Amino acid sequence: MKCTGRTLLLGCLLLLPPMLAHAGGNSLLVPATGRCSLNTAPEDLPQALTTCQENAQRGDAAAQYELGEYYYDGQRTPRDLPQALHWFEQASLQGNAQAQLRLGSMFFRGEGVQANNVQAYIVLKMAAINGSDEAMDSADQVAAQMGREELQIASQVLGQIFRSYLLELQNIGSSPTPALAPAP
Structure with a gap:
């Protein structure tokens, strides 16, 4: 099998641990519905879409998934499969089932x-x-x-x-804790 392009990228990036989904901030401080809610009144959709895109670009997997659905279902905007694919890939790489x-x-x-x-x-x-x-x-x-x-x-x-994921977990568990410098 020849792995090129999107197949190789997706296969390689799936090795990243799902923990990256929360690396950008404390999700307890911002309710999930406040990060990206595209299920809104038509007049509020432009602002909601802008907010969702900003969050998705910062790595918010839930926002990335929501944008994927937005472009995939084609109910509130013309269906855009390349955009849907892009956002689903981004969320997928963070372990979004x-x-x-x-x-x-x-x-x-x-x-x-x-x-x-x-x-x-x-x-x-x-x-x-x-x-x-x-x-x-x-x-x-x-x-x-x-x-x-x-x-x-x-x-x-x-x-x-x-195997790569298990090796990564083993390396995380066996990495030495940095020694504390003696007090001056």
Whole structure:
């Protein structure tokens, strides 16, 4: 299998721990509904969209997911699959299971991206690991459409992802605590 472009980027970045989703700030200080709420009156939508985009660009996975849905569903703006794909990828890279579920489905159906069962299966398995029950069922549906070779490739990639993640966890746990300098 030749890994290039979006496949390689997504596969490599999925190695990042989901903890990055909270690196930007204290989520206890800002209620989730205040960060990005696009379910608003039409006259309030431009300001809500601006706020959501700002938060998404700062790395807020929930805002990234909301923007993905906004562009995907096409109810309040014309459907824009490249934009939806971009925001779902960003949220997915932070371990957002809903974004991973949607992204895996897009890869499976070829929505905004060339259909790719291997990539769909991998992303759906990651969504299942991150808490999406629906993703496990979807991954099983994708697997039913895959050949033996595709399943082997997907299993190898998932194995590599998990090995890298475990190594990263081991390195975090074994990194020495910096010594405190003696008081002058």
